[in-house]
Amino acid sequence: MTQVFDDRFPESFDSEPFLTNRRTSQRKSPGPAKKEEDKRPHIKKPLNAFMLYMKEMRAKVVAECTLKESAAINQILGRRWHSLSREEQAKYYELARKERQLHQQLYPGWSARDNYGKRKKRKRDNKTDSKPEDFSPRNKKQCMPYLPQDKTIDSPASSHGSMLDSPATPSAALASPAAPAPTHSEQAQPLSLTTKPEGRAHPPHHPFPLLAKASSSSSSSSSSSSSSSSQTTPPILSRPIPFTSLHPSLLSPPSPFHQAALHSHHALFQSQPLSLVTKSAD
DNA sequence: AGTCCTTTGAAGAAG
């Protein structure tokens, strides 16, 4: 009943990434319907590691594959995500953890349940009817190699083009040094889009179990975290990140949270020569 | 105009 946001975070927060006010609001456009709900800002869920990874790499994949369909792009990104090394994934897990922390600080009373029912769930019922071979009306596209063959697939997008439009893409720089190099191997494969390789066969194995539950307590003193087992430091990062000290008010309006987070995070990683793999730098 | 598709991860709900 008590909305925690309306009072604490007036319109001035419309620049917040967690608030739905910009183009991408919910899906396409909430529409004039139900204005009541539209008035109050829709606090979005913080992005998880994979979502952060997608935001960064989407433009790159789009440029490489000349694909635009998000469904196909996401499939490619999903494969690439698995191709990333643990260290590379760790960057995104850490970013996601920080996002969750900040989100909790900004909206202490917010719960993921608040957004339940905001979007109509499709709930594709099993699809036992349609076999994988039976191509559904929506033909799945493959990732065309594209690539001028002469140019390396290094970063067609990050070089000049598509990165311009998205303001949240400064993070793209983060991904550049982490070129997983499986790119070509990914594209080489026909990328069976029709049937997911194993679906969710691989259990929710957490590459970083510590990170998984680390956010349960963090340093925030808001929710009653039962475990609260000291600050579980990420297994890879050697230095503490002065991020928790960030206050919403400290975040300058023009620069969205992502930028701050990524910048601080990126700076952290940059301080170390070659990603965290080489912990011998120090 | 609204929903689906598609991915992984987080978190709540239900059993």
Place this chain on the structure above:
DNA sequence: CTTCTTCAAAGGACT
């Protein structure tokens, strides 16, 4: 405690 469900991004395709 385990399993299931929903939502986060995103943009073409579809209804």
